[in-house]
Amino acid sequence: MTNHWVDFKNSDVILIMGSNPASNHPVSWKWIQHAVDNRGSKVICVDPRFTQSASKAHLYAPLRSGTDIAFLGGMIKYIIDNKLYFEEYVKNYTNAAFLVNPAFKLPGDNKGVFSGFTNGKYEKDTWSYQTDGAGVIRKDPTMKNPNCVFQLLKKHYSRYTPQLVSKICGTPVDKLIEVYKLYGSTGRPDRAGVDLYAMGWTQHTVGTQNIRTMCMIQLLLGNMGVAGGGVAAMRGESNVQGSTDHGLLFHIWPGYLGTPSGSLATLKAYNEKRTPKTKEANSLNWWKNFPKYSASFLRSMYGMNMGLEEAYAALPKVDDGANYSWLSLFDQMYKGKFTGFFAWGMNPACSGAHSNKVRQALGKVDWMVNVNLFDNETGSFWRGPGMDPAKIKTEVFMLPCAASIEKEGSIANSGRLQQWRYKAVNPVGDSLPDGDIMSEIFFKVKELYEKKGGPHKEAITRLTWPYGKMAGKHFHYDPRKVAAEINGFFLADKKVENPTKKGEFKEFKKGDLVPTFAWLQDDGSTSSGCWVYCGSVTADKGILPMRRDTADPTGLGLTPGWAWSWPVNRRIIYNGASVDLNGKPWDPSRAVISWNGEKWTGDVPDGAGDPGKGRPPFIMKPDGVASLYGPGLADGPFPEHYEPLECPVEKNLLSPQKNNPVIKRFDKPGVGSDLDVYSNVGTCDPRFPFICSTYRVSEHWQTGVLTRWCPWLAEMQPGMFVEIGTELAKEKGIKNGDRCIVSSARGEVECSAIVTPRFKPFDIDGNMIHEIGIPWHFGWITTKDRTYSPGDKKAEVFTHGDSANLLVPTIGDANTMIPESKAFMANVAKKGVK
Amino acid sequence: MQKGYVQVTDSYERILHWMLAISCLLLCVTGLGMMFQTFNFIGYLFGGLKSLKLVHNFTGLVFAASLILVIRMWWKEAGVFVFPEDLEWIKVAGGYLWHVDKVPETGKYNPGQKLFFLTVVGAGILMIITGLIMWFPTALPAGLVRWMYPLHALGFVAIFAFFFIHLYLGTIGNPGTVPAMLTGWMDRAVLKKQHPGWLKEMEHEGKLVVYGEEKKSGAHGHHA
Amino acid sequence: MTEKIKLYDDSKCTACRGCQLACKQWNALAASQTENRGTYQNPPSLNANTFLLIHYQDYVDKEGNVKWLFRKEACMHCTDAACVTVCPSGALHYNKATGTVGLDHDKCIGCKECVAACPFEIPRWDAATDKVYKCDMCESRIMNNMEPACVKACPTGALSWGPKEKMLKIAAKRVEKLGGNATTYGDKYVKGTHFMYVLKENPAIYADIHKDPSVPLSVTLWKGLLKPLSLLAAGGVLGGAFLHYMIHGPKYPDLPKDENTEGGK
Ligand code: SF4
Ligand code: SF4
Ligand code: SF4
Ligand code: SF4
16 A cells, blocks of 8 residues: 555545455544545445445446456546546656657557567567666656657547446446546545445455555555545555565565566676666665665575675575466466475465365475464365365375464564564463464474575575574564564664765664665665564564554544554555655645654655755655656556457457466466466367356455354355356356355365346346356355364364365466456356256 | 032032132232332242242133033032022022021022132133233234223223122121132022022922931933 | 444444454354355354344345345344343343343343343343343443453444533534435444444345344233232232131031031141
């Protein structure tokens, strides 16, 4: 999230699209309601299904799953056509005026793809900017040049007429216009709008571009960096933000430092490649500090046990061009490429797209360690439905771990707010905090390497692990020590120039905490486990995430004394864009920062130099401005509508290119496996005529591995259901409450039918297209009819049905490989009826 | 037992009568304990209101069973009015309320007793039905169940009133009738005055059992 | 006494069911085995272990607009509470501090009179304990200056708790703001309830809502008329008998005095 949860209260228009916060982020509605009650704000909900959020929205518009870019592209056209954009903002704070290579071609002129498409990939040379002799980007401040970003944008989305969008999305034209008009009203400086999205946007083959389209709208309307604006990625799990920050994903190290690939043999080469350069005179280009962060991270791993280059060499690299995302991992596992596997706080047998393939894959490893609170479908996969335990060689170890209330630590929520949590009760039985388990494993593995040796043994044996001490037989991990390590230390006495005041020096002693990341060094004299968190632990105030001061000086809900948010306790990032070129807030009634003549007050300023000095505020971008034109992505600098891989239409009404051209198809020879089958790709497949989308309910969490065991929650939502529109139910002879089978090309699940007028068929270019929806929280382990061995725990309240992911295809977003679980093709039939 | 006494009731009759009477009394008392919070103290006699409720509910079952048997037993003798004799009797109210010179002849049970019997039967059935519904209120719509309470109370008013009239008339208000229900024997002279019709009939049929005399035939009573 | 009211505003309720869960948790109520019967609503109805139930209802209005209506069902805490009127044991009682209706399970004898009497069909009887259960407005909390658990849990402000006069004003203002068919529900019945609604739609369209609830006539008849009447009858009969005896004397059969017998010799 660019802003934070409380900031919803500052919005004038709240667009709920790609999410259902009323159900899935219930507490967020506190602030939405606050905005409605106190600002008279309007709530828009765009969703294929009339959701709990829709029930509270002022305006609801249905759209077919997987057509968000068409919908939003139409909005961009409307905003431009009706001059609703915030011209001053667009001109100064975005790359709208930049001139693009004249050889660049838009999909409208190039058979549905951007220029440079070859062999299933884009060669991006035509996507570049025009530069002058000195390498400075050429611009047209009038934004009239046909090659400038603004004109290209206008041209690109001129194809997205309301009539065509309506045919693609199934949204009535009048509803489209109503949404466009209302949301477009936030282009005024005194109005702000926010979009709340979640997995409804990410889980598509065009997921990244879905979000980019919204970012572009927010930039056009001047909604980035302002209170009540931004793009709100509502995380589906309280600590997903934290896990992303700390490098849980394969492509990044902690602090969003790209994972090095094999061809980058030295730290020098790595820094060279990853540190962006710019010729823009006023741009701060914050990422120029990259070498400081990479060096500090390496130091946090190996301390002074190794030199920086040595440490860089010790850390694993990814193969060039290889993809290590979830879909690829389980594909490789299915193909027998793995020996062992840790499922740590995860339940891939239910959460993995195409769970049947995942479950098969689990049988191909020699061993698996399942670290969880309860047994789950993953740990017990070998005795799940359709499995023959005698034929499975995988040895499974179950390590029970402590729940969040049984250990100390912190989480970082969607608003980048790191908040400390204390231990309330002791762990049950033999369960241990994850940190303790990890430490034990680490020391054992280290011991083995020391005794027996092995390749890259130093990578393990020379790690620093100063995070705790032995308590009895266990190494007890101390999260406060980890918090300090994440912040970072000076590793040697050093005199450092104040990064914000030239000529002023400060002396640091070895062991001192680094005050903020601006003080981090590239010479190995500092460490920091995750540079964006540097500043979260201080010598005098201790661990700032422990703070509990609710004072709110600005009245915007920034509460700077409550916990701590990265970076540098900034609550609204890009807030440098909330003021005009002279430092005056666009909307003084909602000033995030303001200049009092000497310094900035309000939130911690972001990118704002001294007023009038012309520093562009988006300092994380090399050129200092936000990207309406984004040449960095794999699938194009502008979002373009492509149909979901499995879709109910024969062709893309916008172009001859039906699907996102650069997605990785697992049904291609040599890519996926025998299990990777799709339907409705080329032509429509009458076996699976309905769009299916997965989603969540308030009562369960993720695969339900925690919530299904809670009798109160299981009582409220006891099992798989399928929501079916009244019209479709009539067609299929399904009555409310009937047991149904929902099937796709990959599997089937049993569900109870909820027949409802809240799902309406879509009129897609004259065809009546039905969509159905299923929740994904269930799994066989808590059902009544599975086989139980003596000693097996039984749920107090049984749930019904298995995972929705049994149906989901192995196909991912072109950039992130997030599976397309929000739009695939399925059938529904009454149980026992073909 | 004195000579000349006539056996008017057999033991089965008497046991049933007392089962009914005692259960009825118990129901009245326990019912009152539940109906008025001021009478909650009655609950203490039964070890708490909860057991009071249980006593009431299960006594209700005893009452119901007794009532059914009693109806089967006495219906012929006490359940139907015989005209014109009973009418005559009613006109003078059986001589209970004021002294009359000649009480019209009636059967074993005079119309007063019949009236009492029928009230008990009617109100009793009402109490059983309403009571059972109240016991299992969820089986029927609340709108209906609600009315069981006033009906039950109404039935109570009726039964309670009749019960005490009966008790009064049967004991201090009308000496001599208690033994009939305690021992089963009654003075022939009293009988002659109060139930001349029945006496005649029994004599006529030769069924009369007189103390000291040899039984002429099987004892009268219950033939079920 | 400061009468207090818990207000539910369905126009703010997202049906997140935080309240339903909080109620179970605070009151330590067991869950039952349920199944999806074609609705999110579960358990199907209030029961001895469910004092609070969020109702879900699909609704299509005359213009074809789809709505999803939610309603929180729980004891209404009537000012003229039929359940208290009929309760023989005093288990159901008015809370003297707030005017809400408490339930003392130690006293409850499971007679189920309240079950039939309640115009909102709230109290539920449990066979296992032979007692009746319902929301007691979290008496253990409100008597210790805490708000009811459901109110505490509600993220949206759909539930609130406060002094009667204030809440009535808030409700009236909200209705005015919502306009259309919005109305209050509860305040107009049974001399005013201490749990009341602001409903965005016409109350008549909410499924299973009690239209025009009042203390049932049967309860009034019974407790207002028949109860005193039966006392009167009982007293009258006893008194009458006594009088009769005193004035009229017993009726002896016309027999010689010496042959007269008393009791069962
Ligand atoms: S709603 Fe029913 S149970 Fe609650 S106070 Fe009123 S009468 Fe009693
Ligand atoms: S069931 Fe319990 S609470 Fe209800 S009326 Fe009877 S004693 Fe009172
Ligand atoms: S007031 Fe307490 S008992 Fe009543 S519904 Fe709310 S949480 Fe449940
Ligand atoms: S907690 Fe509040 S918003 Fe959630 S269901 Fe209950 S009343 Fe509605």
